[in-house]
Amino acid sequence: MARRKDPVKAARELFNRYDGSVFYMSRDGSDREYRAYGIPKEVEDQWLAELTERKLQRLDQPKNWWSLNFLNDHQDPRHLERVIASPPLGELWERTVYLELMLRYISVCQPAGVSRELIRTALDTAEEHAQKLVAAARSDKSRDRIARVLTEVERRKRKLSLYLVKHPEARG
Secondary structure (H helix, E strand, C coil): CCCCCCHHHHHHHHHHHCCCCHHHHHCCCHHHHHHHCCCCHHHHHHHHHHHHHHHHHHHHCCCCHHHHHHHHHCCCHHHHHHHHCCCCCCCHHHHHHHHHHHHHHHHHHHHHCCCHHHHHHHHHHHHHHHHHHHHHCCCHHHHHHHHHHHHHHHHHHHHHHHHHHHCHHHCC
């Protein structure tokens, strides 16, 4: 007689396989199976916290852009300092994707109340990494993509500077 799989374990496997995203589950119909398990919100929150920590631990490994993608997908602004401390790793295209996703993550953090100074530090860090990538790029396509990152960083830094001139109390 076949043993039935523990429903909580099956739900957790689905949750982890789809990075805690019911939207991703819905792309192949797995959301119906997952929802049928009736996992309480508190348990999902715990699983998401554990999954987030595992993703953050991968920030110091090649392909770390996946971790940033996860943070963006979950709109979780609490980890900007860890992102700043983690350089883009992997092939040139992966490091470029990391910087693109870092800009997106900064956009998640800004309206969530992250300090303007930390936002400035993140932009400075992205700019520094992008300048290093330009020197490593061999193709025009790669240089153009990195140039777009640099242009966006410059635009955001100008905008932030103007804001801080008008609102000096927002510096902290």
